[in-house]
Amino acid sequence: MEDAKLYIYFLERYAQGLHSESEHIQFLNWFDHLDPIEAETVMDQYAQISAKYESVQTLFPPQKSLINSIEQRLDQLSEPERSGKSETRFYLGFLRYAAAAILILAGTFAYFTIFRKKAPEVASVKMVTNDAFPGSNKAILTLADGSDIVLDDARNGEIAVQEGIRITKTADGKLIYSSEKITDDEASRKPGIFNTITTPKAGQFKVNLPDGTKVWLNSLSSIRFPASFDGPVRTVEITGEVYFEVAPLMNSIDGKTQKVPFHVSSADQVVEVLGTHFNINSYRDESATRTTLLEGSVRVLAAKKGQNVKSEVRLRPGEQALVPARIKSQQTPGAGITVRNVDSEEAVAWKEGYFRFKDAGIQDVMRQLARWYDIEVSYEGDFSSEQFTGFVSRNIRMSNVLKILQEGGGVKFSIKGKKVEVTRAE
DSSP states (O other), X not given: OOSHHHHHHHHHHHHTTXXXXXXXHHHHXXXXXXXXXXXXXXXXXXXXXXXXXXXXXXXXXXXXXXXXXXXXXHHHOXXXXXXXXXSSOOOOHHHHHHHHHHHHHHTTOSOOSOBOSSOXXXXXXXXXXXXXXXXXXXXXXXXXXXXXXXXXXSOSEEEEEEXXXXXXXXXXXXXXXXXXXOSSOGGGSOTTOEEEEEOXXXXXXXXXXXXXXXXXXXXXOEEEEESSOOSSSEEEEEEEEEXXXXXXXXXXXXXXXXXXXEEEEOSSEEEEESSOEEEEEEOTTSSEEEEXXXXXXXXXXEOOTTSOOOEEEEEOTTEEXXXXXXXXXXXXXXXXXXXXXXXXXXXXXXXXXXXXXXXXXXXXXXXXXXXXXXXXXXXXXXXXXXXXXXXXXXXXXXXXXXXXXXXXXXXXXXXXXXXXXXXXOO
């Protein structure tokens, strides 16, 4: 692929989903030996080419077999054989290969690696003992009677029946609630039957609620919901980070057929919606609760349970509402919600299988890694001036993610078991 026309031909075919595995391997072998300036040029050209085929890419998603092979090879790579630097980015041997992998994983995005504005010398990631593997589908289902079912250990098929509701686990690790009546005695379905699904560190899970709403839970998250949505309002409670695709629902109430609203309650806010796609990040160690709207319309009300509403906003697609931590802690009663325009893909990157950062501080980055890889993080030094932009797969080992971050510059890492120490790169 030394001829520029050949690699452009491959990128054109890749953007349309027409490339073969052998062509892809040939491209990766060629790309891995480029110098930093040439590698950046190729990535920029791919960003331009892929923009032409954005609609086609939705029809031809990246080949999963190729993604898996790339992730496996990333985990097998050793330390880079040589080092070098440029003013804006590092594309060392490992990083350039990782960038090519992200080309497969990330589609049309313009950023193909982590980078920062000032890049000092790069040191290797020091692994003292064990590395950390990425998280997986795992969660605990708590039934209304208080019994727990470990979902990652549960067999596929029907795992429980309660008050006329059938709970089924699918082969791809998803939980489905079937709201069909499976008993002739409708009166046997008691009101107020709630279930809770909780994900641990390094866990994620997907569930179809009884009304057909699809829910994705990130690590260290939970959702509490009724086994049957029979009232005038559908209400669920969450912690952590949860993505929703809310299904419309019509009920006959007092002889009238009407839409049933869907409410999502967390410790500091309520989101009201009729049918839409949105993400809520409500981790207690974050500076604010972030509600990001991808489709439809929602109303966000900032409030504490049992207290008056502080303020409310209505979001449009591409907007994000921030309820700051001071409302959570009641340090500033009456404080309002901030609304800003955002790249909604960044908010749901976790759901699609990768980390995505934009001008993020190292503490913001490491909080996400800590939840997904089940690690503890400590810091030594001042990192206030360090910001990272880029994305990387969540399906590779932690040390490889840290290598990509480290080669972005400004930080270095030392791993010892489940503990990661972050220090400044001198």
